[in-house]
Amino acid sequence: MRDCLRLCFSDMTIELRHLRAFLAIAEEGNVTRAAARLHLSQPALSxxxxxxxxxxxxxxxxxxxxxxxxxxxxxxxxxxxxxxLSAVETALDPRGLKSWPLRLGHPWAALGDHTIPLLRRWDETHPGTPLELLRIDDRTAGLTQGKVDAALLRGEVTAAGLRTELLMSEERVVVMPADSPLATLPRVTLADLAAHPIALNTVSGTTTMDMWPPTARPVAAIEVTNTDEWLIAIAAGRAVGISTSATPSHHTHPSLVFRPLADAPAIPVVLAWREGLGHPAIPNLVALVHQVIAADGAGRPTR
Structure with missing residues (x-):
């Protein structure tokens, strides 16, 4: 795509090349490498x-x-x-003249058991607008970066410039190796977990050490950056983890066992999208998500 779009502010004209230049610097962490990537001289990029x-x-x-x-x-x-940049590329993609996909991001577990019913109902009721479900390992599932139009997120959403709609709440569960001594318990408490290392997804997880009192925290933490690494660490017996009731249906494995966590608050599930102009089908998505959850009989009310 040619960088011929310009936005004029005061005495400077911002072009797409300025955005691409800054993003290259941000990703490379080095002006010289960024310049080589963009086929520019280092002084020009500076x-x-x-x-x-x-x-x-x-x-x-x-x-x-x-x-x-x-x-x-x-x-x-x-x-x-x-x-x-994502908005410009989407607007100028020739394929978008035939259909404008609605990109729905999630960092893990999507809408839990309601995911498949949602996709099926959408295809039935909105055949002219493809709904693309994308897993993106990011705190907002790529929403703030323009990679998606809306996102299914869990926990508190603090990013600026986003609107959110509360959908439901999910109970927390403990995820452990099948041979863990904790697997013999019908329900697990935070105190039960204190003697075990905890796997923490530092990018998109909902668990932190602050769940425990300072004097009764687990013996160690294993930090990972995505759901796959988190599951592997647990299945290998290196740690146990805390997730929500959506995880068992999306991440079953013979090496894993799930048990309810008795003394931790439930996690809110929200649909988020950017403020201002966005995909015109977002209101339809909000309405349909509520309908699907209500029809499936979610365990906790959404409002």
């Missing part, structure tokens, strides 16, 4: 970065270390730049 920072009137990149780090403002601009 000038582009300065132009962007002058436009915003603030530093977007911390240059105090060899490996460049984004400032808080830089991280915000990175997410907005990703969303803007």
């Amino acid at each position: 000038r582009t970065l300065r132009q962007i920072e002058e436009h915003f009137g603030t530093r977007l990149v911390d240059r105090s270390t060899h490996h460049l780090q984004l400032t808080a403002e830089g991280r915000t601009f990175r997410d907005k730049a990703l969303a803007a």
Whole structure:
């Protein structure tokens, strides 16, 4: 795609090349590597970065270390730049003239047992708008980056610029190796888990050590960055994990056992989308998700 789209702000014209340049710097963590990736000279890319920072009137990149780090403002601009590029690419994709897919992201477990009924009902009621279900290992399942139009998320959603709709709540479950001593218990407590290492998904998980009192926390934590790594660590007997009631139907394995967690609060499940203009079918998705959950008889009310 040619970088010929321009947005004029004050005395500077922002072009797609500025966004691509900044994102390359953010991903590479190094101006020289980013310049090579973009087939530009290092001085030219450095000038582009300065132009962007002058436009915003603030530093977007911390240059105090060899490996460049984004400032808080830089991280915000990175997410907005990703969303803007994704929107432009979607708008200019010739395939989009025939149909405009609604991209629904999730970091794990989607809508649990309601996932398949949702997809089937959507295909029946909205045949002209494909619903694409995408798993993306990210706190907002790619929503803030523009990779999806809406996302199914669990736990508190703190990202700015998002609207959310509470769908339901899910009870927590403990995930453990089938040969774990905890598997003999009908229900497990947080105190029962304190003698075991805990697998924590630091990217999209809903479990932190703050669930336990400071004086009664588990002996160790194994940090992973996605659901696959989390499941492997547990199946290998290296740790136990805490998830929600949606996980057993999506991640069954003969090496894993699931038990209810008796003394932890339920987890809210929300549908999130970006504020402002978005995919026109999002209101239809919100309505249909509620209908599917109600028809399936969710364990907890959504409102």
